[in-house]
Amino acid sequence: MVTHEDILKIARLAKISVKPGELDGLTKDMNEIIGFADTVNSAPVDSTDFDNINGLTNVFREDEAVPSYSREDILSNAPCAEDGYFLVKRHS
């Protein structure tokens, strides 16, 4: 059973603010979804481990310099930019 406090804790971790008016509905929905997800715990545990879907292993490449994007291009979508940097409020 997920409580209001649980939802507020997860929301804090996910950096999503929950308004007081949303809390009841969200808690109800999350209980339905988590109850549904919990059916995995009625399945027998398989002793074989699962790694990744295509059985791929890491491939390393040479560390070569290649052309990249310009600073202007990278900043072109920023809501706030100044002097070639992303602008963020000073951490107090």
Place this chain on the structure above:
Amino acid sequence: MDYGKIKKINRLLESKEISCAELTQKYLGAIDKENPSLNAYIKTTPETAMETARRVDKKIASGEKLMPLEGVPMTLKDNISTTGIETTCCSKILSGYRPIYDATVWDILKKRNAVLLGKCNMDEFAMGSTCRTSCYGGARNPHDTSRVPGGSSGGAAAAVSGNIAAYALGSDTGGSIRQPASFCGIVGFKPTYGAVSRYGLIAFASSLDQIGPLTTSVEDAAIIYDAIAQYDKMDSTSSGMAKPAYASLNNDIKGKKIGVAKEYLDGVREDIKAEFEKSLKVFESMGAEIVHLSMPSIKYSLPVYYILACAEASSNLGRYDGIRYGYKTLTYADRNDMICKTRSEGFGTEVKRRVLLGTYVLSAGYYDAFYKKAQNLRGTIVRAFESSFAQCDFMAAPTVPMTAFPMDYTPDNPVETYLTDLCTVPVNIAGLPAVSVPCGLGSDNMPVGVQVIGRKFSEPLILNAAYKFEQAACAFKPVETGVKL
């Protein structure tokens, strides 16, 4: 039967029956007329389209032969990055975002002078089965505009089915190509995980996402697949193992063994089951043999899918912070408040629910019970498919347990909508290829699809089987609106 567009357009252009500019105008005109009722496109790109069309016309005038996809008017789901053209995933949080690079699939098609008509509506961040979670409002089904087109590639399916695009590229994480294709009566093809590059596809769940085509024929799907299934060094999961499918489309399927797992039929509506049984008869009439299988672990596919997909989404969507791109909240106290408010105002309800579920299953105390258990079961499902394929050449299953539901359908809880993904998610969990082909109509006269599922990288075989089925079943029901070729 008016299905299949690519070869027809190629012939029309090369024989100079119509110029590419005229054809493109025809499509743009049809979009103006039909889109207000379909809401399939959230943006049109007439300048880009006409510029390409004129380039193609010059080529034709100089007597050069066209490549198969050249000059064909098409569309992309709005989660596929297009340089300079707003790409939003139909989320407020990406409003105004103009990518500075092309997705590899679009880069390939652009080089082949594909005529991009616009970007298509979708469920926000591909999270949904109805297209109704889009911040632009839902798209509608061309077969009955009071119904949903399905999702998440709902706009793409509506555009292709409504003849306002010759084909579309969508993405399939848990059925997002095949389910709307089934609802809209067209072909939807999800290739093997790793067959098509996902570079530039805005991520939802990276171990499941795959790009593929939505078309009016299996032949079109094969032509597009052969073009886009290329190794890409920009995608670390790109395999380079894809084999071309077009050449073997017409192979005989006599003697092929088709596996049917009974668990796929649990929870499927009776009229859909009847259409599926009829489809099996069509396969049998071509000399294929049905092999009955049992895969008990399939019943865990849905919860496994929702746990893994949401866990990956909670991590992938962590990047939306209002700093580097997209929406940013207007008033805030400090940096943390800015990020929290930006995300709360920018994400829709379903996205927030899934990010919260993903955060929950990954958090301390719940990781073992949910995420780890789901990963373990994923392995069980992968192995269940491996043993099934030891007994058959490919498998068949219904694509969706129902037909398209009404636009105003209100589920009692979010889980009820998740059940539409019942028959599509197992394939994503195991990374397999699957294609949905129209197979008939439900009791409500709405389209029904059948899925052909194959081993990894067996695209030539499943498209071959789907093509033969399509030719024998003649179940394609065209919509009368839009462009007539």
